[in-house]
Amino acid sequence: MTSGLWVLIATSAILVFWVVGAYNRLVRLKNAIGAAFAQLDEQLRRRHDLIVRLMTLVAGPLSQESGALDALTAAGNQAREAAERARATPLLAGPLGALAGAEQMLAASLQRVLALVEHHADLQHDAAVREIGEALLDTRHRIGFARLAYNDHVQAFNDATAQFPTVVLARVFGFFPLEPLVALP
Template identity: 40%
Template sequence: MATYIVLVTIVLFVMWAISAYNRLVGLRNQYKNGFAQIDVQLKRRHDLVPNLVETARAYMKHERETLEAVIAARNQAVSATVRAAAAPGEAAAVHQLESAENALTATLGRLFALSEAYPELKADQTMQQLHEELASTENRIAFSRQAYNDGVMEFNTVREQFPGSVIANMFAFKAAELLQVTETEEERKPVKVAF
């Protein structure tokens, strides 16, 4: 009888361990899939930037420095995206991606601010279309980032709570990093509306 109790206890423990391990694997795959969705949208964004710069270049001949800064920021963002896609959830890769994407957003903001001074550029059909596509892509990135962060939060919660933490430590499940957007003070200011 005592042998059966020990045997049943061992079987239950093994079943629990397998279940906990599989849950952690499933949650890790979920947040990796979430990052893959971000990756798709970031590639779309990165592909739009050269077209945007080329359209602006025809009108903004005296703004070469700004156009070059946008392309440089785009290239850094592409490199950071590749590194982060290779290790989604890894803190260093995610921080590099955040930094590169924030720099790209800032340079694009300068480009759009400067384009306001060029009425012909502002009225250009291609520029308007690219601006709309970029805005749409930014929305998709935000939705994808939210799904990724939700997956990371659930994974990290299960990984840190007992009894999942036991399995996570046994099999070296590392914490995943949230993908956050940092805004400058200027971006956080409320929009002024004047009539």
């Protein structure tokens, strides 16, 4: 064999190893985004469960405030539906944007009910209501940290898909930049 053929074989082997390595890195980064979304989703589910428990405790004492309770129930249902759609496609901007919007509506409705609870004498001193309020606050912080972790993974993926020469490989194999989650209250 000639030295030119050896150079061609070596160059081809290096190129194949680079393509395989770059592709695997993109897959690993994309999978990390899915795992980060699963952590975020777990915290959202926890908040939804806590809201249901809160509603059970305050429905009787706050029955005269049915508008606020109904709004919270409706917002909770919308948030759960949006979460289901986002769970099915956690890498698409549309479902994630809808999830963020639904969660913002849920947070606003929840704040209204919590304000009513705070002004209701019987509920102020209820240990179970206080415990759920503290758990909701803790979960809000956890959601914030999970969103930041998700966005960090999205940023790492987007950086990898934008760097030359990986950008060429990314486009060939259908890896496109993703949108971060703007806000989840």
